[in-house]
Amino acid sequence: MTYETIKVEIENSLCWIGLNRNAARNAINRDMCLEITDAMQKSVENTHVQVIIIHGNGSCFSAGGDLKSGIPNPSEEVLETIYKPMLLSVFNSVKPVICMVHAYAIGVASALAMSADFLFMSDDAYIKAPFIDLGLIPDGGLSWHLVNQIGRKKALEIIVSGENIYANDCAAMGIANRSIPKDELITKTQQWANLLATKAPLAIRHSKQSLNKSMELSLGEAISYEACLQNITMQSEDYREASLAFMEKREPLFRRK
Known part of the structure; x- marks a missing residue:
């Protein structure tokens, strides 16, 4: 266009x-x-x-x-x-x-x-x-x-x-x-x-998703929804890279994976 x-x-x-x-x-x-x-x-x-x-x-x-x-x-x-x-x-x-x-x-x-x-x-x-x-x-x-x-x-x-x-x-x-x-x-x-x-793209994406959805949920439902999204981020390459970078005292290189 x-x-x-x-x-x-x-x-x-x-x-x-x-x-x-x-x-x-x-x-x-x-x-x-x-x-x-x-x-x-x-x-x-x-x-x-x-x-x-x-x-x-x-x-x-x-x-x-x-x-x-x-x-x-x-x-x-x-x-x-x-x-x-x-x-x-x-x-x-x-x-x-x-x-x-x-x-x-x-x-x-x-x-x-x-x-x-x-x-x-x-x-x-x-x-x-x-x-x-x-x-x-x-x-x-x-x-x-x-x-x-x-x-x-x-x-x-x-x-x-x-x-x-x-x-x-x-x-x-x-x-x-x-x-x-x-x-x-x-x-x-x-x-x-x-x-x-410079921030983790997947974490930003799911943080937005969590905030938007939380406006519709009770506290208990929001905790469960966060847990579901957290499970996704914890299985990502970005999470593993951030953990490794923390241990090595360097800035992480995120790849949206």
Whole structure:
């Protein structure tokens, strides 16, 4: 697939997926959804890629859904067939995904940002859920992310107010991992991505799997589910390599096996 709305760059073990509709403030249209989904799939399949970073080129991360072009309205069909596969490709990625937000992420773009495993924001950036002022409810899984990340009362406050929620508050509430000075955002994000790339890929994959599943389970069920996944990791070559590296006092060389 030739990309028209995003720009994909692979540097060493990092894949950078940049939203690239600058004239439209990176508004998310049908083509962008399809292209992000495709780029995510290719990144997961690429054995050289260890970490995926989603960011916005130009003046902002994204102004949200493009109601003027490509996606005519937030109908059930559009949400199910266009937005959902894109958002789940990020959330369910077996490789770690970082979202790097500068300026703002509005509406469904904030749901995209929260679908990533890690969210880094420049200290002047904000997220915004303006749905209620349009007579709509949050979509793209935004309600789910908010209630699971910050609780029902604070989630409803953000939804009803429609106010800008700035990076420092996002970090304090647990929506974002870090609020970073804007001139250091790229450098700090890349440093974290490089660190992730040195970790055991299978362990990261199954840690994500365990956390996602645990939100549906009781404590006892979660312990049993962890035990099942731990059995997989303990039989891996990565576990044997990590154990040997520890004994030999060196850094392990993981091979995803």
